Amino acid sequence: MNNIGLIGMISIIVAGGTMAIGSIGPALGEARAVSQALSAIAQQPDASGTISRTLFVGLAMIESMAIYCFVVALILVFANPFWKYVIEHP
């Protein structure tokens, strides 16, 4: 297999693996954060404003990890520097 095929194959496999593995942790973390926030709101409805504000900020922080994985996967698929190098220097 030549370099182009090898780089394309590895990029796509790694991009899929990045999304699959990288979204497990944030998914578990978000589920836990939301369930805790819901039970907190159910116990203390008065504090729902503070809880939901903190929840949004926390969710964004957890989610940003999945977003990093997504950015890496997109770069691998659409803007791979090694792919460009191989195309330019055959």
Added chain:
Amino acid sequence: MELSPDSTILWQWGPVRINATIVFTWIVMAVLSLGSWLVTRGLTNEGKMSRRRNLLETLVTFLNDQIRATSRQEPGRFLPFIGTLFLFIAVSDSLEIIPGFEPPTGSLSTTAALAICVFIAVPFYGVLQKGVLGYLKHYVKPSVFMAPFEIIGEFSRTLALAVRLYGNIMSGTIIVGILLSIAPLFFPIVMQALGLLIGLIQAYIFAVLAMVYIASATSVQKRAEEETNKEGKGGS
């Protein structure tokens, strides 16, 4: 496929390039300036409250309340910076629904510039509040050995701010683009509505995180914000 509006070059003269990001940023700036000029024109205190004044007061009161709740300090000094960040990101994300407009926050250069603004504003407000020595003292607060981690944290949270906003907005644009080629009839509209919501939430989160970072540099006794700040450094 284009990942960001950076690669669309509209005008070039020697080494000077005007790409789509800059032009869309100018459009957002023009919309904001024109809007604020229209709203504040002929502002009076008498008579019935006009609709423009009501809009302005709603916005400023909302921003003030959020800053006060996040930082537990008086919002007066922080309002121009935080409010500008929030309004700029919110307007540039919301204009996404106009066909042909690509949000400038979907480019890493714009978000990096915004994050560097926060990076500079944190020591600025800290020095303004506590003096140079007082600000530098918080680097060696538990012990001297924590100083490298504090400095690494400053850089990593700046990077996290930039990549978070960029990734969220850019992924919205890319998903709409991919869906247009798969199921062009109805689903792109749903995803675009979701993108509007995500854009507003990200604008809010960017402003709140900037406020949390500034508050951790300006307050000495507030343990709560410092803990939030450390979670931010470690977790993102």
